[in-house]
Amino acid sequence: MPNPAPPLPEAKAPDIALSEFFDGHPVATFAIDRAHVITHWNKACEHLLGWARSDMVGTSNQGLAFYARKRPMLSDLIVAGDADALERHRRSAVIPGAYEAEDFFPNIGAGGHWLHFTAAPLRDVDGVVVGAIESMRDVTERRVAENALRRAHDNLEHLVEKRTFELAEANALLEEDIRRRRAADAELRQRNLELTELNAKLSVTQQQLVQSDKLASIGQLAAGVAHEINNPIGYIFSNFGSLQSYLGQLFTMLDAYQKAEAGAAPEVAAELGAMREAIDLDFLRQDIPNLMRESKEGIVRVRHIVQDLKDFSRTDGNQEWVWANLHTGIDSTLNIVANEVRYKADVVKHYGAIPEIECLPSQINQVVMNLVVNAAHAMGEQRGAITVSTGGGADPSEVWIEVADNGSGIAPANLSRIFDPFFTTKLGFGGSGLGLNITYNIVTQLLGGQIRVESVLGKGTAFILDLPLVVPAADPAA
Ligand SMILES: Nc1ncnc2c1ncn2[C@@H]1O[C@H](COP(=O)(O)OP(=O)(O)OP(=O)(O)O)[C@@H](O)[C@H]1O
Ligand SMILES: [Mg+2]
Incomplete structure (x- = not known):
């Protein structure tokens, strides 16, 4: 025990009335003097701890009653003024200089007890500590209830933790599922987009093909027609050349006939003159070369058009x-x-x-x-x-x-x-x-x-x- 207070030459005994009050008090209480010797050990204390007052008063065995060996109690620490040890306990909120402690004592009762201690100093008129009083309440029921509550709370927490974990797992699965679905959805949308694009391209290509096909058929038709026209135009053109030279010869012949007309019989000459006038031979002689030239121009143009058509469609190539x-x-x-x-x-x-x-x-x-x-x-x-x-x-x-x-x-x-x-x-x-x-x-x-x-x-x-x-x-x- 650190720094025990020097024993007084003679401990002052509490007076009789206080003693009786003490003894009859329902809260287990004991008191010690400045020499750590028990001066009071009330009935409730005897009842709770199973140690008789006669065995305790006058001794310093208070520790034995609780711990089965000598050990300073809270009251001993107060009497000894052991501030360091006292600091480890809770100060009382109501009694100045008093401290509180709570502990389990397996040796007390059948299954042990939880006790709550309050120890306060006893002072003389000068305020000098002359002893200490310590009372204890059996708080086993509260502690048991508290423990049960803590266990239930722990269980509940464990359950909540388990459920939370299960929930988190389910959540993770759900999130994964959502992620996969979103990915599948995005892929589907992408495919759809590609398909739509492809469809549009297909439709454009189809239209282009139709257009090209149409143009190709028109080209082929044009080339076919051009080919068909080309032959007759060819021989019309060549015949035209012959026709022009034949006509020249015919006109020369006509000139010769006209000259011979002067020597013909008068009735023959009159008939020829009437015929010449009826057909307007002079006009014909003037107009036929014009017609021939224009027709030839026309045929040349047709030949060009046919050639252009052939060139344009190039089916020969x-x-x-x-x-x-x-x-x-x-x-x-x-x-x-x-x-x-x-x-x-x-x-x-x-x-x-x-x-x-x-x-x-x-x-x-x-x-x-x-x-x-x-x-x-x-x-x-x-x-x-x-x-x-x-x-x-x-x-x-x-x-x-x-x-x-x-x-x-x-x-x-x-x-x-x-x-x-x-x-x-x-x-x-x-x-x-x-x-x-x-x-x-x-x-x-x-x-x-x-x-x-x-x-x-x-x-x-x-x-x-x-x-x-x-x-x-x-x-x-x-
Ligand atoms: N020389 C130009 N001057 C002014 N606008 C033009 C000219 N060439 C093309 N365009 C414009 O471009 C558009 C597209 O021409 P495009 O040749 O592709 O089609 P289109 O002429 O309208 O039809 P088609 O398929 O019959 O040719 C025309 O409609 C016209 O508005
Ligand atoms: Mg155009």
Whole structure:
């Protein structure tokens, strides 16, 4: 026991009345003097701890009653003034200088007891500690209930923890499921998008095919008709030559007859004169050469048209890659579309010296036709001009063709859309909006070239094609 207080020469005994009150008090209480000797040990104390007052008073065995060995109690610490040890206990909230403690004592009672101690100093008139009083309450029931409550609480917490864990697991599974569903959903949407895109492409390709097919059939028909007309025109033309020379001979013969007429019998001469007048021979002699010349011109024109038709459709070449003179193709195309252009614009040609290029002539013709017809359509009330120019590129492996007009021009907002399939401003006027799209595909994909457009609204438009002399080898991946 640290720093025990020096024993008083004689401990002061509490008075009798206090002693009786003490003894009868229902709370187990004992008191010690400044020498740690028990001065009081009441009945409740005897009852709770099973130690008789006679065995305890006058001894310092208070520790034995609780711990089965000598050990300082809270009251001993107060008497000894052991501040360090006291600090480890709770100060009483109501009694100044008093301390409280609670502990389990397995040796007390059948199954042990929980006791709550309150120890307070006893002071003399000068305030000097002369002893201490310590009371104890049996709090076993409360502690048992508290323990049960704690266990129930622990159980509940464990259950909650378990449930929380299960819930978190279920949640994680659900989240994974949602994530998978979202991914599947996104993939489905992506597939759908691709499918829609593919569908749109398919529809465009189908329309382009229909259009190309239509153009090819028209080309074939034109080529067939041209071929059929070509033969009769051939022999009409050659017969015409013979006819002209025969007529010359006949007129010479007629001259000879007319001269011989003077020596004929008068009735024969009169009959011949009447006949000459009836058929107006002089007029015939004047008119027949005119008719022959005009007819020959007509036949020559038909021959040209037939030749242009054949050139334009090029079925003789049957879509084969050949080295061709662009100017021949452009000329025949201009003749073919002459009717479309004639009443709207004059066609001006500025051909440069360009080499032949490797191409599909019918496709070049198709391109020029689309551009020239568009230019003609762009003309307003006033007659305009369509200029077709060609030249060698700055790059010697290229040539260019330009189709320019002084028509309506293209609105800037439309400029980026004119090559899109089905874009047309000629709705209701028979425009399909595929002309420039097909042109673009032929130039860029088939011929390996480029197409540019320059346009000023209200002033005119120019389409410029840059074409390589030799078509680049096709990319097998394309
Ligand atoms: N030279 C031009 N001047 C003004 N606008 C033009 C010219 N060329 C094309 N365009 C515009 O571009 C649009 C698309 O042309 P595209 O040739 O593709 O179709 P389209 O001429 O309308 O129909 P089609 O399929 O019968 O050719 C035209 O409708 C027109 O508005
Ligand atoms: Mg067009």
